[in-house]
Amino acid sequence: MTEQRFHKRSIFLAAYILFALLPIYWMVNMSFKTNEEILSSFSLWPQHFTWANYVTIFTDPSWYSGYINSLIYVGINTVISVSVALPAAYAFSRYRFLGDKHIFFWLLTNRMTPPAVFLLPFFQLYTTLGLMDTHIAVAMAHLLFNVPLAVWILEGFMSGIPREIDETAYIDGYSFPRFFVQIFLPLIKAGVGVAAFFCFMFSWVELLLARTLTSVNAKPIVATMTRTVSASGMDWATLAAAGVLTIVPGAIVIWFVRNYIAKGFAMGRV
Amino acid sequence: MSTIQKPVNQKAWWLVLPVLLCVAFSAILPLMTVVNYSVQDIISPERRVFVGTEWFASVMRDTELHGALWRQLQFSLAVLAVEIPLGIALALSMPAQGWKASAVLVVVALSLLIPWNVVGTIWQIYGRADIGLLGHTLQALGFDYSYTGDPLHAWITVLVMDVWHWTPLVALLAYAGLRSIPDAYYQAARIDGASKLAVFRYIQLPKMRDVLMIAVLLRFMDSFMIYTEPFVLTGGGPGTATTFLSQYLTQKAVGQFDLGPAAAFSLIYFLIILLLCFVLYNWMQSLGAATKEPTHD
Numbered sequence A: 001m002t003e004q005r006f007h008k009r010s011i012f013l014a015a016y017i018l019f020a021l022l023p024i025y026w027m028v029n030m031s032f033k034t035n036e037e038i039l040s041s042f043s044l045w046p047q048h049f050t051w052a053n054y055v056t057i058f059t060d061p062s063w064y065s066g067y068i069n070s071l072i073y074v075g076i077n078t079v080i081s082v083s084v085a086l087p088a089a090y091a092f093s094r095y096r097f098l099g100d101k102h103i104f105f106w107l108l109t110n111r112m113t114p115p116a117v118f119l120l121p122f123f124q125l126y127t128t129l130g131l132m133d134t135h136i137a138v139a140m141a142h143l144l145f146n147v148p149l150a151v152w153i154l155e156g157f158m159s160g161i162p163r164e165i166d167e168t169a170y171i172d173g174y175s176f177p178r179f180f181v182q183i184f185l186p187l188i189k190a191g192v193g194v195a196a197f198f199c200f201m202f203s204w205v206e207l208l209l210a211r212t213l214t215s216v217n218a219k220p221i222v223a224t225m226t227r228t229v230s231a232s233g234m235d236w237a238t239l240a241a242a243g244v245l246t247i248v249p250g251a252i253v254i255w256f257v258r259n260y261i262a263k264g265f266a267m268g269r270v
Numbered sequence B: 001m002s003t004i005q006k007p008v009n010q011k012a013w014w015l016v017l018p019v020l021l022c023v024a025f026s027a028i029l030p031l032m033t034v035v036n037y038s039v040q041d042i043i044s045p046e047r048r049v050f051v052g053t054e055w056f057a058s059v060m061r062d063t064e065l066h067g068a069l070w071r072q073l074q075f076s077l078a079v080l081a082v083e084i085p086l087g088i089a090l091a092l093s094m095p096a097q098g099w100k101a102s103a104v105l106v107v108v109a110l111s112l113l114i115p116w117n118v119v120g121t122i123w124q125i126y127g128r129a130d131i132g133l134l135g136h137t138l139q140a141l142g143f144d145y146s147y148t149g150d151p152l153h154a155w156i157t158v159l160v161m162d163v164w165h166w167t168p169l170v171a172l173l174a175y176a177g178l179r180s181i182p183d184a185y186y187q188a189a190r191i192d193g194a195s196k197l198a199v200f201r202y203i204q205l206p207k208m209r210d211v212l213m214i215a216v217l218l219r220f221m222d223s224f225m226i227y228t229e230p231f232v233l234t235g236g237g238p239g240t241a242t243t244f245l246s247q248y249l250t251q252k253a254v255g256q257f258d259l260g261p262a263a264a265f266s267l268i269y270f271l272i273i274l275l276l277c278f279v280l281y282n283w284m285q286s287l288g289a290a291t292k293e294p295t296h297d
Helices: A002-031 A035-041 A053-057 A061-094 A100-112 A115-128 A135-159 A163-171 A176-187 A189-205 A208-213 A221-232 A236-253 A260-263 B012-038 B054-061 B063-094 B098-113 B115-125 B133-142 B152-178 B185-193 B198-226 B228-233 B244-256 B259-297
Strands: B040-042 B048-049
Touching: A002 A236, A002 B115, A002 B133, A035 A236, A035 B185, A053 A236, A053 B012, A053 B063, A061 A100, A061 A135, A061 A176, A061 A189, A061 A236, A061 B012, A061 B152, A100 A135, A100 B012, A100 B185, A115 A135, A115 A208, A115 B012, A115 B244, A115 B259, A135 A189, A135 A208, A135 B012, A163 A176, A176 A189, A189 A236, A189 A260, A189 B185, A208 A221, A208 B115, A208 B244, A221 B048, A221 B115, A236 B098, A236 B115, A236 B198, A260 B152, B012 B040, B012 B259, B040 B198, B040 B259, B048 B115, B054 B152, B054 B259, B063 B152, B063 B198, B063 B244, B098 B152, B115 B152, B115 B228, B152 B198, B152 B228, B185 B198, B228 B244, B244 B259
Parallel strands: none
Antiparallel strands: B040 B048
């Protein structure tokens, strides 16, 4: 009975994994084909294996600058988000103060607001400030949902650290900044890593704001891709290769946070 | 953020201040701009007329908007109906420990980390009848499948794409809930001779209840603002079959540059989300209090 049950579960799991991986495999498969092969024949694996599409991306500035632009604004965003969120999360996890719950709730609403709502005002705001088409503009716009997320995740991790540790440190004569950097930060290393990972990820996957706030100089890879889609004469092979390359960073980092990923998605509440 | 045994300290405000400044700049300023637009008719940057609630009234009467809202609700409910049971089933069938558990976890989570427009692209090249594995296979099996031509096919494809993209989130949360069940519970159930179904109903489901509630609300809200994936895959079409709220709003705001109505619509949209968010917040707070209580006793 249990044997059979186990069997059924394995089959279900295998079926799901197949469902999950097939579309990705198909893109990887396509990225190693030429456009002629994609359009003329139908095969489950590349008949004329080629690296040409990847070579195109790594040698054409209009492609690879997209990756660099994305990495720059995602990096700026992650650094700002985590560094402003750290003290705030500490305050929420350790103290009560006027309006604390309201602010905590208000932060959550920003994570949940559709970016489409803020699209026009952002456009106007950054045009007025002369920041259009800069990495800073996109990084700032993404703070909208990443700062709240980082605060929530970090607060979840910090609440798991007993308050006695803080009190002992203060009695031992540590000042707040010294205690925070030397004692507290090492204790919540995992939390900082997870928060940074989620900021990185949500900034990396976002398209709407990134596309609207940039045109040439800071154009992210996700926007480069959509514009290729709309151009006449689809370059499927290069598009597939570009898609594969956008998955790589996530696929690498995910291994390091695999045990915390549920906690991150539940915003520190699991 | 449980409030048990926390000292009051107003100086904590200084720690929160940087966050407030950052978020205020990217949330409050733009929101005030939206409010400002929603009550004016902007003919040109220099000529503006105050119109009061006119835009709100016209948005409320907008049949296209009603259509988009209705499609959105149907879609979000369909998303929940498929993803929640599937996610639970997936969590139950994932291995509990060892390298297999880690490997499965990573494979399952993979789709969550793909940029949203790439998700659209993946399904585009997967679903097309001429070059896609799915489209080609369905055609070969005799289905006249075309996600660009048939509204129903488009809708189902967007749904399947969302299931593919986000079921792992539900599964991960349910999995985290399952792992928090002590072995003693299962042993007791075995001694009592409980069936698998009873174990699920009386041990696993109650333990997963809280994380599942988070999953339901997150999925509902996030599917409520879905934009990028259908934008890439179907562009909202054919016709308006897959034009959901964000898509419609973006068309109005950027495409037609109807600032006033778009702003009024934004505010209504924002209020709906705010309401949902309030429910989620209270749920998460009570969850935080419930899980932290035992450690204090």
